Amino acid sequence: MxxxxxxxxxxxxxxxxxxxxxxxxxxxxxxxxxxxxxxxxxxxxxxxxxxxxTDRRMAEASRRYMKLNATDMRAVRFLIAARNQDKSVTPGQLADFLGISSASTTKLLDRLERGGHVVRAPHPTDRRALVISVSDDTGIVARESVGRQHARRFAAAAALSPDEREVVIRFLDALTATEADSA
Known part of the structure; x- marks a missing residue:
């Protein structure tokens, strides 16, 4: 083998x-x-x-550990980022970010709520709306898995000199631009 x-x-x-x-x-x-x-x-x-x-394997391991699919994980990460900035997120805003329909968002939120990953609450200023937040337990688990991975990646980038970081940025930006060139 x-x-x-x-x-x-x-x-x-x-x-x-x-x-x-x-x-x-x-x-x-x-x-x-x-x-x-x-x-x-x-x-x-x-x-x-x-x-x-490596990135694919790490992301898959985090999703398996948290029992989430890729879209669920993106939603959780978005909600964590919003919480870290003291911002409220409505289901519509989450749908826009994920690029999915409102019906798909409802299913996603039902699934995440059943799993204890998110909490729905009344919007503080709009009685007709809800706000979605990540649960404290999921926030902790995400910090220990995805957060620690990000910290190691940040350390690798920080270990480069400023000139080396600029070279990497130019290279990655040029790679990103290849998608636009192929359209």
Whole structure:
């Protein structure tokens, strides 16, 4: 099994090397790049893929631990952020943030309330509305799981010099812009 896993890993790593995945340079020009440069770019891409996989595994572990799906977890994190800023959140605001319908939001809130993750209460100034808040227990659990992960990520970024952080920011912003370029 280990040998088979290593073979799959080799194939996955090769997918990131343009010398193998785009031999004829139909998509990626390698003008001005020697093999050392390309090796380094491939290592960047491999590190990015490894980070992506690590982030996915950590998010999945947090969701499993808290017994939440991805949308539920986004809702809980949003409600925690709102609470940390002393802001009230209505079901409509939560629906807007999540990009889901009011019917889906009602189902989500019913599920989260049954699980003890959120509390519904009357809006303090609008008698027709409700406000949603994260329960104290869920806030504690989220801080111990997601919060601790974020703290480690923050520490990794803080350990970089200001110039290094600017390089990372430029790189990540350029990656983000590739989505707009492909539309």
């Amino acid at each position: 280990t040998g088979e896993r290593d073979a799959w890993r080799d194939i996955a790593e090769a997918m990131l090397d343009v010398r193998l995945s785009d031999r004829d340079e139909q998509l990626v020009s390698r003008d001005g790049l020697d093999d050392v440069d390309i090796d380094q770019v491939v290592r960047v891409m491999q590190s990015l893929r490894a980070w992506h996989e």
